[in-house]
Amino acid sequence: MKKIIPLTAAILFVTACNDSGSETASGNGQDSIWGYSSTGRNLVEIQTSNGQTIKAVDIDGIAHVGDMMLGRTEDLLQHGLTVAENQDQPTAQEKSISRAATIYPSSGFKWPDGIVPFALNSNLSSAARADALSAISYWNTNTNVKFIERTNEADYLLITNGNGCSSYVGKIGGAQAVTLAYNCGMAAAIHELGHAVGFEHEQTRSDRDNYVSIYWDNIQSGMEYNFEKINTSNRHDVGNYDYYSIMHYHAWAFSKNDQPTILPKQDDVDLYTMGMVSEMSAGDLAAVAAIYGDPGNGNDNSGDNDNDNSGDPDQNQGEQYSGQLSGSRATNIQPNGNWFQYQGGTLSATLSGPDNADFDLYLQQWNGRSWVNVAISESYSSSEAISYEAAAGYYQFVVLSYNGSGSYTFTLKR
Numbered sequence: 001m002k003k004i005i006p007l008t009a010a011i012l013f014v015t016a017c018n019d020s021g022s023e024t025a026s027g028n029g030q031d032s033i034w035g036y037s038s039t040g041r042n043l044v045e046i047q048t049s050n051g052q053t054i055k056a057v058d059i060d061g062i063a064h065v066g067d068m069m070l071g072r073t074e075d076l077l078q079h080g081l082t083v084a085e086n087q088d089q090p091t092a093q094e095k096s097i098s099r100a101a102t103i104y105p106s107s108g109f110k111w112p113d114g115i116v117p118f119a120l121n122s123n124l125s126s127a128a129r130a131d132a133l134s135a136i137s138y139w140n141t142n143t144n145v146k147f148i149e150r151t152n153e154a155d156y157l158l159i160t161n162g163n164g165c166s167s168y169v170g171k172i173g174g175a176q177a178v179t180l181a182y183n184c185g186m187a188a189a190i191h192e193l194g195h196a197v198g199f200e201h202e203q204t205r206s207d208r209d210n211y212v213s214i215y216w217d218n219i220q221s222g223m224e225y226n227f228e229k230i231n232t233s234n235r236h237d238v239g240n241y242d243y244y245s246i247m248h249y250h251a252w253a254f255s256k257n258d259q260p261t262i263l264p265k266q267d268d269v270d271l272y273t274m275g276m277v278s279e280m281s282a283g284d285l286a287a288v289a290a291i292y293g294d295p296g297n298g299n300d301n302s303g304d305n306d307n308d309n310s311g312d313p314d315q316n317q318g319e320q321y322s323g324q325l326s327g328s329r330a331t332n333i334q335p336n337g338n339w340f341q342y343q344g345g346t347l348s349a350t351l352s353g354p355d356n357a358d359f360d361l362y363l364q365q366w367n368g369r370s371w372v373n374v375a376i377s378e379s380y381s382s383s384e385a386i387s388y389e390a391a392a393g394y395y396q397f398v399v400l401s402y403n404g405s406g407s408y409t410f411t412l413k414r
């Protein structure tokens with residue numbers, strides 16, 4: 001039996017902070033879960049434009065729910081929280097996702113074309129600056145959201161030093177803060193950027209009671225409001241409930257007694273993975289793709305992979321990509337460093353590599369936890385071919401330099 005190690009470490013991992021000492025960063029050191037206690041503070045009830053009530057804690061005039069900032073408390077109390085009217089109904093693509101995660105932008109709004117300008121405040125610690133840049137690189141590599149350094153854009157993220165790790169949800173307009181303390185870490189930075197592009201916590205989904213149990217008696221006093229469910233009349237639960245979403249809390253989040261606060265109802269969920277992942281799950285990536293388009297395919301959302309909105313993929317020649325591998329046992333992911341979602345059908349790919357080398361080609365499918373080989377081409381040359389009858393799911397190709405170095409051409413028909 002595994003020991004409950006992460007929690008003890010988590011409880012000790014309290015941020016240095018200002019007044020009452022009730023701010024908590026708990027986690028395994030990779031995924032900090034952070035929030036203000038409502039004890040001794042003003043717990044406000046904010047009405048949303050769709051008739052919901054959200055509980056939040058006022059901190060210096062800003063309404064917070066855990067690590068999410070909703071906006072100026074005074075404005076919210078007076079005018080309520082406006083939710084995006086044009087995002088009411090899930091799109092067909094969102095509904096079609098078989099396994100995905102997180103919640104569609106609610107109080108927040110989508111960033112146009114997925115472009116998110118950012119600026120790094122000079123007050124950031126060197127560690128937080130590195131975490132921010134790593135997280136930005138991660139998002140830019142793995143999703144169609146593109147964080148760009150701000151020049152003169154009016155709406156942007158100001159990544160700044162703070163007591164903990166926090167962010168607004170979605171684009172709220174103007175300079176909006178993302179706070180990163182020195183000890184947030186890269187995973188928390190990825191998580192906060194997830195809020196900034198519009199995602200909320202997985203375990204607040206409206207359907208969460210089918211998947212997890214909340215142990216209210218184990219939650220620190222004043223932290224209960226972090227576990228409120230969010231009704232979905234204006235929010236979207238994209239895809240299936242995803243225990244391994246980077247937007248999911250871990251089992252001991254805000255525990256007062258080392259006992260779990262959230263436990264999965266399914267037996268096969270790994271408690272030491274839930275809420276402790278350091279990367280986005282395939283479900284997270286699919287949810288982002290549903291909203292911001294597929295990586296490498298622009299934002300046309302036509303599903304034809306050719307970025308021209310025609311709906312017709314070019315069936316004749318396939319898509320061509322080039323790459324280079326230096327040294328033996330190096331790998332590339334194709335197409336273009338990205339996985340892709342596939343509706344099902346034949347996937348064909350060829351590799352044409354350097355003459356004096358032995359390159360191999362693998363087709364991998366995401367099984368919910370990891371990438372597994374489903375088709376392999378390992379000839380003694382660098383000419384490889386795969387044709388595979390694929391079920392709907394998430395796929396990527398891996399090019400391996402078994403022996404030698406050089407440039408190759410990868411051709412894909414899907």
Ligand SMILES: [Zn+2]
Binds near residue numbers: 066068191195201
């Ligand atoms: Zn969060």
